[in-house]
Amino acid sequence: MRRALANPSLVIGVAIVATIVLLALLAPHVATHGIAQMDMRNRFALPSAEHWLGTDNFGRDLWSRMVAGARISLAIALAATAGAAAIGTAVGLAAGYFGGWVDLILMRITDIFLGFPAIVLALALVAVLGPGVTNVALSLVVVFWTEYARVVRAATLVLREQTYVAAARALGASPARILVREILPNAAGPIIVLASLGLGTAVIAESALAFLGFGLPPPAPTWGWTLAYGTGFMREAPWLSIVSGAAIMLTVLGFNLLGDGLRDLLDPRQLTRASGATRKT
Amino acid sequence: MDLAVAAGETLAIVGESGCGKTMTALALMRLLPEGAEVAAGTVRLDGQDILALPERAVEDLRGSRIAMVFQEPMTALNPVMTVGAQIAEAVARHRGLGGRPAWAEAVEALRLVRMPDPAARARAYPHELSGGMRQRAVIAMALVNRPRVILADEPTTALDVTIQAQILALIGTLQAELGSAVVLITHDLGVVAETADRVIVMYAGRKVEEAAVTGLFDAPLHPYTQGLMAAVPRGRGGARLADIPGTVPPLSALPPGCAFAPRCPLAGPRCRTLRPPLTEPRPGHRVACWERGA
Numbered sequence: 354m355r356r357a358l359a360n361p362s363l364v365i366g367v368a369i370v371a372t373i374v375l376l377a378l379l380a381p382h383v384a385t386h387g388i389a390q391m392d393m394r395n396r397f398a399l400p401s402a403e404h405w406l407g408t409d410n411f412g413r414d415l416w417s418r419m420v421a422g423a424r425i426s427l428a429i430a431l432a433a434t435a436g437a438a439a440i441g442t443a444v445g446l447a448a449g450y451f452g453g454w455v456d457l458i459l460m461r462i463t464d465i466f467l468g469f470p471a472i473v474l475a476l477a478l479v480a481v482l483g484p485g486v487t488n489v490a491l492s493l494v495v496v497f498w499t500e501y502a503r504v505v506r507a508a509t510l511v512l513r514e515q516t517y518v519a520a521a522r523a524l525g526a527s528p529a530r531i532l533v534r535e536i537l538p539n540a541a542g543p544i545i546v547l548a549s550l551g552l553g554t555a556v557i558a559e560s561a562l563a564f565l566g567f568g569l570p571p572p573a574p575t576w577g578w579t580l581a582y583g584t585g586f587m588r589e590a591p592w593l594s595i596v597s598g599a600a601i602m603l604t605v606l607g608f609n610l611l612g613d614g615l616r617d618l619l620d621p622r623q624l625t626r627a628s629g630a631t632r633k634t
Numbered sequence: 635m636d637l638a639v640a641a642g643e644t645l646a647i648v649g650e651s652g653c654g655k656t657m658t659a660l661a662l663m664r665l666l667p668e669g670a671e672v673a674a675g676t677v678r679l680d681g682q683d684i685l686a687l688p689e690r691a692v693e694d695l696r697g698s699r700i701a702m703v704f705q706e707p708m709t710a711l712n713p714v715m716t717v718g719a720q721i722a723e724a725v726a727r728h729r730g731l732g733g734r735p736a737w738a739e740a741v742e743a744l745r746l747v748r749m750p751d752p753a754a755r756a757r758a759y760p761h762e763l764s765g766g767m768r769q770r771a772v773i774a775m776a777l778v779n780r781p782r783v784i785l786a787d788e789p790t791t792a793l794d795v796t797i798q799a800q801i802l803a804l805i806g807t808l809q810a811e812l813g814s815a816v817v818l819i820t821h822d823l824g825v826v827a828e829t830a831d832r833v834i835v836m837y838a839g840r841k842v843e844e845a846a847v848t849g850l851f852d853a854p855l856h857p858y859t860q861g862l863m864a865a866v867p868r869g870r871g872g873a874r875l876a877d878i879p880g881t882v883p884p885l886s887a888l889p890p891g892c893a894f895a896p897r898c899p900l901a902g903p904r905c906r907t908l909r910p911p912l913t914e915p916r917p918g919h920r921v922a923c924w925e926r927g928a
Contacts, residue, residue, distance in 0.1 A: 516709040523663055523704075524697030524724045524775065527690075534723065538714040 356618060363614025369607030377423035386414035388421045388574045397590040407592045409579075415593065418574035419600055425575050426604065429486060430555035433493035438548050440494065441501020446532050446540075448502070449509025460506070463499045471496045472561055479567045489568060493555055504547055508540040515539075542619035546612055553608030560601045576601050636841065637834055639783065639815040644806075646818045646830035646847070648862070650882050654839040655819045656705075659785045662817075663700060664692050679783065698728040701776035703786040703805075707768035707793070711760035717771045718744070718756025721778050728779050743778040744771065746811075747804060766797035773804065780812050787819045802829050823866050827851055835859050838893035839885050841912065845919040855921040857898050892924070900925045 357363055376383060385405065392412030400407045406415040448459040466474075478492035512518065513536060521535050562568045563577025571578060576597045583593030637658075639645045647655050660666050662677050664684055677684040679700060684692060704710035712720055721740035725731055731739065737756070744752035747770040760768055769789065776784060786805060790798040806829055809816050818830060826833055826847065833850045835843040835858065843856040854860045864876035880897040889895060895905040904924050912922045 516704055516706055517712040519665065520702070520704050520710045520772070520775070521712070521723075522665055522696070523702040525693045525695070525727055526697075526723075527693055530727075534715070535712055539712070541714075 357614075360614050360617055362610040363618060366607050366610030366612070366614050369603060370611055373423055373604050373607060374427065376420045377427045380420040380424050383420055384414075384417035386417045388418050389413065389572050390417075397586065400592065406596050407590060409583075409590065409593055410586055415579075415596055418579065419576070419596060422574045422576045422579065422597070422600065423604075425486070425569060425573065426556050426559055426601075429490045429493070429559045430552050432486075432490040433497060433555045433559075434548050434551045436490065436494035437497035437551065438501050438544060441498040441503075442505045442537070442540075442544060444498070444502040445505025445507075446509055446536060449506040450513050450528065450532055450536065456506070459502070463502045466495070466499045469496075472558065475558060475562060476565065476567055479562060484568065484570050486569065489559060489562060492562075493558055496558070497551060497555065500551070501544065501547060504543050505540055508543055509536055512536045512539050546616040546619060549608055549615055550612035553605040553612070556601065556604050556608065637817075637844075639817055641782065641815050642809065642813050643832065644809065644816040644818055644830045646820060646826040646833045647836055648820055648823060648826055648833060649836035650821060653836045653882055654885070655821075655836055656787055657839075658836070659702065659787050659817065659819055662783075662785060663696055663702060665696075665702075694728070697724050697776075697781070698779045699781050700783040700785070701779070701781040703773050703776045703784065703789045705788040705791060707765055707772050710772050711768060713760055716757050716759055717763065721756070721771070721775045724775055724778050739778060740774075743774040746777065746808065747771075747774045749774070765793055766800065769793060769797070769801055770804070773801070773808070777808060777812065777814075781814055783815045783817065784809070785817045785819070788821070789818075790825065791820075791822070798825075805829070823862060835862070838882055838888060840893065841920075841922065842894065843919075843921045843923075844912075849916070849919050855915065855919065855926040856894075856923050857900050857926070858894050861897075892922075 385403075390413060392408065395404070395408050395412040396410055398404050398408040398412070404414050404416065406419065408414055409418075444459050444463065448456040475492045475496050478495055479488060482488040482492065513531075515535075518531060518535050521531050526534070559568060560575070560577035560580070563575040564581045566578070566581070568575045568577055579597035580594050580601070583590070583595075583597060586593055637645065637647070647658065649655050657666065661672050662684070664672075664677070666672065672685060675685070679695065684695065684700075687695075711717065715723075718737060718740045721743055722733070722736040725736040725739045726733075729736075729739075741752050741756050744756055749755050749767060749770050755763065755767065755771075760771070763771065769792075773789070784805075789805065790801050793801060802825060805816065805818075808814075818825070820826060830847045833843075833845060833847050834841050835850075835856060837858050843850070843854070843859050845855075850859065851863070854863055858878070861876070861878040865878065867875060878897055883889065883893060883896070889906065891904070891906045891908050892898070892901070892910050895901040898905065902924070908924075910922045910924045912920050914920045915926065
């Protein structure tokens with residue numbers, strides 16, 4: 354615990370992420386206006402006591418739309434990351450533990466998915482599946498699972514040679530039990546780190562899809578789409594793009610700091626490297 | 635390789651590093667690593683051939699009727715599970731007991747291996763225990779289902795001398811209590827003299843001598859065994875310790891005759907061309923040597 358508090362990136366990351374998650378959870382309560390509530394006499398209003406972050410081209414309150422957008426971004430990022438981690442971990446465990454042709458086939462399938470540029474693949478999938486929270490999350494799962502598969506496979510290759518795995522086998526444990534009880538808990542560190550970094554990547558990807566018009570259709574208050582149509586009003590209301598861009602940046606920064614912090618905490622080798630103790634070359 | 639252990643008996647397998655002791659033990663449990671396999675032969679446990687069983691059936695045997703104590707107590711325990719949970723897992727696996735009774739069995743097993751304050755230690759993680767306590771936990775894990783055969787692969791090499799003596803005494807006591815057969819793998823002749831009933835000396839993957847422990851120590855026949863004995867410090871300072879010149883040949887490049895011939899003081903021309911058969915010059919004392927055999 355003291356080590357966790359002494360780690361600035363972890364502390365700042367947790368603070369940012371906690372704030373944004375809290376705002377998203379409490380969105381209906383912290384919002385000052387309805388997300389689709391238009392006020393044509395107050396178009397492009399400057400930030401004020403009434404509209405904390407100003408209004409957009411329809412006079413809609415930007416603050417209320419931002420906190421509602423946080424819900425969308427976080428929900429999609431969470432679902433996509435959980436799905437990708439689950440699938441990738443299962444594939445990586447099987448490939449790493451069983452080896453041989455199982456490994457060969459699973460890793461070649463992984464390579465095929467890795468061969469596509471991520472955002473293009475996601476775009477194509479959303480175009481085929483159609484918009485919607487589930488479909489956007491699903492397409493991100495398809496893009497992101499490969500990373501977990503490769504990392505977990507590498508960890509499994511190391512862990513399966515451990516004496517306690519042999520000991521478990523000598524006690525009559527089946528392969529399934531060894532994977533779940535012996536190898537998975539010991540591979541949890543890298544999976545957790547990857548997932549917290551992956552949440553940031555998923556937020557960016559979701560925003561990118563929305564920016565390109567492949568996210569949730571308007572009037573859904575996605576950060577990506579607000580950023581996109583905000584660019585059309587750069588002269589009248591620059592805060593539209595600035596605020597939504599800052600929201601994306603801050604969220605991703607929070608997840609990245611959290612991920613880096615967790616890695617330092619969970620991987621002692623990384624810790625010594627970061628402190629310069631082993632940096633001799 | 636050919637060995638037999640009876641219930642309640644301790645058989646020691648001795649030999650230098652790399653002579654195949656551990657591989658023999660793993661072969662007995664059908665746990666050989668990838669790339670190694672049993673070329674031919676049978677492994678019988680109470681008359682049942684383990685090598686002929688399907689994998690599922692072997693999994694049922696492992697940990698219940700034949701169990702193994704590993705060399706390194708530091709790495710033989712899963713670092714993210716409590717010691718008690720790991721032992722309870724073996725109980726649940728083989729006896730179908732639920733969480734609470736399995737846990738009680740685990741604590742009982744820790745008590746059996748003389749772990750101080752077993753109920754509290756069961757809730758400890760491996761890194762919270764000392765080396766000796768971890769080895770006790772590893773032994774408890776192997777013994778919890780009262781196996782017929784215990785394979786102990788250098789159970790004391792990673793421990794300091796006082797703890798070594800305690801662990802060896804413990805294995806002896808538990809064996810008497812459970813009536814199990816023990817196969818003790820070691821390179822330490824002192825350990826053999828204290829604990830074993832019978833001894834097999836291995837060299838380059840083959841048995842070169844087998845005898846009751848007294849017969850072997852009183853009158854070793856094979857020149858390799860004699861060399862090993864001469865290399866044990868006796869505590870009468872001054873004299874330079876004898877050694878066996880050379881090293882064990884790699885198993886891929888064994889000489890055609892006796893594998894020990896290149897290092898043997900007695901080796902004649904026959905030793906370099908023909909492999910000596912195992913003979914029994916004295917009752918119960920077998921040796922594979924042209925010079926010393928029957």
